[in-house]
Amino acid sequence: MSAIKVSAYRWVPPFAQGLVRDLRVRWALEEAGLPYEERLLDFRDKPEGYRKLQPFGQVPTFEDGALVLFESGAIVQHIAERSGVLLPSDPSARARAMTWMFSALNTVEPPIMFLVQIDLKFADDSAAMRLREGAVDAVKARLDGVAAWLDGRDYLEDRFTAGDLLMATVLRIPRHTDLVASMPVLAAYLARCEARPAFQKALAAQMAVFANNAAPTQL
Ligand SMILES: N[C@@H](CCC(=O)N[C@@H](CS)C(=O)NCC(=O)O)C(=O)O
Known part of the structure; x- marks a missing residue:
């Protein structure tokens, strides 16, 4: 089974670190206990074809096999519906x-x-x-x-x-x-x-990416 992939930035300036909206998706996946991989992008230099996944060229996207979603709210809703952890059944x-x-x-x-x-x-x-x-x-x-x-x-x-x-x-x-x-x-x-704990894991994962990547360009 292919892994879930979430797009995120390699690096953003400190004012945005910990706020980039892939955090919502990472958090929801952690709450749901679903493992994922990152699709890391440069803020200014998105790969050819990325707008086929996200029409506005933003993060996050969510890829799960043939299913591609964008909009953090829609992605969180999908994860919540799929796992049952984040939405009541009533x-x-x-x-x-x-x-x-x-x-x-x-x-x-x-x-x-x-x-x-x-x-x-x-x-x-x-x-x-x-x-x-x-x-x-x-x-x-x-x-x-x-x-x-x-x-x-x-x-x-x-x-x-x-x-x-x-x-x-x-x-x-x-x-x-x-x-x-x-x-x-x-x-x-x-x-x-x-x-x-799921939030703490999600935040640590986003921040670890920034820590591992020096500022690529002046934003
Ligand atoms: N409504 C979108 C907003 C996404 C968004 O604003 N992403 C920011 C990062 S938090 C981004 O990629 N900005 C770059 C841009 O707008 O070009 C969502 O919730 O997914």
Whole structure:
């Protein structure tokens, strides 16, 4: 049987290390106990034909024999459905968990990514910086919603699911700010998710690749 392959970057700058979205897939595979291999790519120099696997030239992709998937959320969902570990079998509980998967990627991640763009790509652009206050408020509004929901709970639903896996990876993104760290409910939730052995293995695997590969080009 051919091994599952996950695409990932050989190296990214420190601000992105530990955040690249193959982490979600590695984590889901670790939770499911499915072994995988890496398909390592250079950020600036993707192999000929890679867009046949990922139309936008991004990571991650997931290859399992003839099945090729892209979009980290879809890949995590596939792994979760296949293994049963990350989604409850009860149909209603499963639908709730999937609701949180979409919520993480579709409601919470976009304002966070907008803020990240401002802070990490346009920090010297005064026009962009004028948008920052509003961008922070938009992130806070989403974080307030997640924190209020989580208050008194360990996880978004009554057990850890793929919804938590995606939400935790999204909450990691604004680590250059104290937005999550300053909210005790969210900080504790994130720490709880990150303490899972499967997360620790996934993170170590991503970071090991960067440690083994010197910066190939200036990004
Ligand atoms: N929605 C996609 C986003 C993938 C994505 O943004 N990947 C980044 C790394 S985390 C990437 O490869 N960026 C390079 C690019 O967009 O050209 C997913 O969740 O898989």
